[in-house]
Amino acid sequence: MQVWCDQLSDFVREVVQPAHAGEGVVLVGNSIGSLAALMANAALPEGTVRGTALLNCAAGMNNKAVQGDWRVRLALPLFYLIDILLKSRLGRVIFERVRQRESLRSALRGVYATAESVDDELVDLFHEPSCDEGAAEVFISIYTGNEAGPTPPEVVPLVRGPLLVLWGEEDRLTPRSGPVGRLFEALPATRPGTDFVALPACGHCPHDDRPDLVHEKLLPWMKALPAAEQPAA
Incomplete structure (x- = not known):
């Protein structure tokens, strides 16, 4: 997981930021990619990430993360x-x-x-x-492997900026009723700037099952994100 986080962070710094200076980035991930996006958010300098969107976030690299x-x-x-x-x-x-x-x-x-x-x-x-x-x-x-990587409860407190959580209601890999699903569903009550949206007729990959519905929720949220903050000198 750390390698993937480093790759995302380096891509933002070396590719995205030079091409879009001052605009900030939006991180969007599915499953393990959601966890990598959370880690990259926490690793990048403050003001770099405008928002982070998760689609059925995974608990870790394998079942040892959800024992x-x-x-x-x-x-x-x-x-x-x-x-x-x-x-x-x-x-x-x-x-x-x-x-x-x-x-x-x-x-x-x-x-x-x-x-x-x-x-x-x-x-x-x-x-x-x-x-x-x-x-x-x-x-x-x-x-x-014994190293499942950091889990969402460990990473979420380090995440900055708005957070959108989309969850396919028919997910059997990381069910909404499981520990990770419950964590994110309850998060808006304690973390300002967090939205949780359940998606009907969607499994673990809602962007494939119902791309129209994912776009309906994701695109307006992205458009409403505040402008990027400039990092302190």
């Missing part, structure tokens, strides 16, 4: 077994099974709320990186 959730606690024995299997010689065999197009298609249908979203183009988008050299090792290290 406080009762649903995860119930499944911990299974997760531990999967960790053991992935770290064994069976890890590559499991990876080869998971990366098959039909396996990916089945898994993605559990992520998206609409079957139309899971087309051949989307399946290929997930399958192609699995063909890269070292893909199996990366998959195994992410799933079994």
Whole structure:
């Protein structure tokens, strides 16, 4: 997670700011990308980020970030077994099974709320990186790693500026009723400048399920953001 945060921060400083001096930036992320956006917001100098928008923010890099959730606690024995299997010689065999197009298609249908979203183009988008050299090792290290990265409760207090949280109501990966969903739904009551909006008929990737609805909520919010503050000299 820290590498991704550093990449985002460097991109803002080296690419975005020189091309749009004094305008400030808006960070928008989905899932793990939301968590990376929060981290980049906290890492960048004050006044750099005008606002941050999250779409179904993830808890961390793997299930170890949400072990406080009762649903995860119930499944911990299974997760531990999967960790053991992935770290064994069976890890590559499991990876080869998971990366098959039909396996990916089945898994993605559990992520998206609409079957139309899971087309051949989307399946290929997930399958192609699995063909890269070292893909199996990366998959195994992410799933079994002990470092899940910082969690939203740790990062949110460090975030500056307006915050828009969009949440697909049919998300089964990070459900609205889970610890992260509850955190963000309650946040507007204690953090000024925060908006939480539940999106019907949307899963974990609402921008794919219902892009029109996401644009309806996101674009007016961006337009209403205050002008960028100039950092202190």
